[in-house]
Amino acid sequence: MMEDKQSAGPYASATEPVVPDVHKKIKAAFTAFDHGSNNKVDVREIGTIIYSLGCFPTQADLHDIIAEVEEDHTGFIPLDKFLPAMTKVLLEHKFPPIPEALLLQAFEVLDKEKKGYLEPEELTKYMTQEGELFTQAEMNEMLTALADHEKNLVYYKDLISQLTIDPDM
Numbered sequence: 001m002m003e004d005k006q007s008a009g010p011y012a013s014a015t016e017p018v019v020p021d022v023h024k025k026i027k028a029a030f031t032a033f034d035h036g037s038n039n040k041v042d043v044r045e046i047g048t049i050i051y052s053l054g055c056f057p058t059q060a061d062l063h064d065i066i067a068e069v070e071e072d073h074t075g076f077i078p079l080d081k082f083l084p085a086m087t088k089v090l091l092e093h094k095f096p097p098i099p100e101a102l103l104l105q106a107f108e109v110l111d112k113e114k115k116g117y118l119e120p121e122e123l124t125k126y127m128t129q130e131g132e133l134f135t136q137a138e139m140n141e142m143l144t145a146l147a148d149h150e151k152n153l154v155y156y157k158d159l160i161s162q163l164t165i166d167p168d169m
Helices: 002-007 019-033 044-051 059-069 079-090 101-112 120-129 137-145 156-163
Strands: 040-042 076-078
Touching: 019 044, 019 079, 040 044, 040 079, 044 059, 044 076, 044 079, 044 137, 059 076, 059 079, 076 079, 101 120, 101 156, 120 137
Parallel strands: none
Antiparallel strands: 040 076
16 A cells, blocks of 8 residues: 555645546536537537647647547547546646636737727637637537627636636646
């Protein structure tokens, strides 16, 4: 038994209190895309979920994660396989998160009029035509989760804490 504790290293006790918080964020991100409320998501949505957790794997890394957690090549990923895999990714800082300040700066560049929000059409244009492109379906899902439902606007300052994870976790 003593060997197990030693092999866990100095981070074991520091990590344990963080795990429930990490699980909570992962479950919240996963649930937003669990349209059937059956603890499964479409494999095509995993990238969006992982990005929403502040991780930015390469496409090759994303394929590796999917191969690890997909349920018998059904096109669906169950929460019970995704949760431990994603917890490990987050706790090991496997894919570098984007610092909040940099994310805010990126949104402010897009918000040319300094309104403090982006309209869904603006964000869709940027995300589907520049950089690593999102599909229209991915944008629709993201906007459903992120836009203020009353005003149909994306208030990015409120959103940033949802898109980033504390790098000290």
